[in-house]
Amino acid sequence: QVQLVESGGGLVQAGGSLRLSCAASGRTFSGITMGWFRQAPGKEREFVAGIRWSGGSTFYADSVKGRFTISRDNAKNMVYLQMNSLKPEDTAVYLCAARYSIGISSDATDYGYWGQGTQVTVSS
Numbered sequence: 001q002v003q004l005v006e007s008g009g010g011l012v013q014a015g016g017s018l019r020l021s022c023a024a025s026g027r028t029f030s031g032i033t034m035g036w037f038r039q040a041p042g043k044e045r046e047f048v049a050g051i052r053w054s055g056g057s058t059f060y061a062d063s064v065k066g067r068f069t070i071s072r073d074n075a076k077n078m079v080y081l082q083m084n085s086l087k088p089e090d091t092a093v094y095l096c097a098a099r100y101s102i103g104i105s106s107d108a109t110d111y112g113y114w115g116q117g118t119q120v121t122v123s124s
Contacts, residue, residue: 021079
């Protein structure tokens, strides 16, 4: 089992920044891939970014490329999402997810472990 707990959400003006954190605990993280997803009211869960625990390879959705950065701290079992130049359309609940595979997937159904989510609201 893997437990994931997100933090760092909040209200920010357009153009501002936030850093989300995901604390992971439980099984060994060797061979794990972590992802950030978001879900706005009435919309499907959307892939934002992913990172391989070993090696640190990353992958981003086109909508956030160049504005968001995913990173991890292996020693602390933490994954971060630095969000810059935020837009009102970035408003959503952001969720941390994990899967035991070396491949980064943008499909939410490929992830077996999820946090509870943290709300990000960007005002115009």
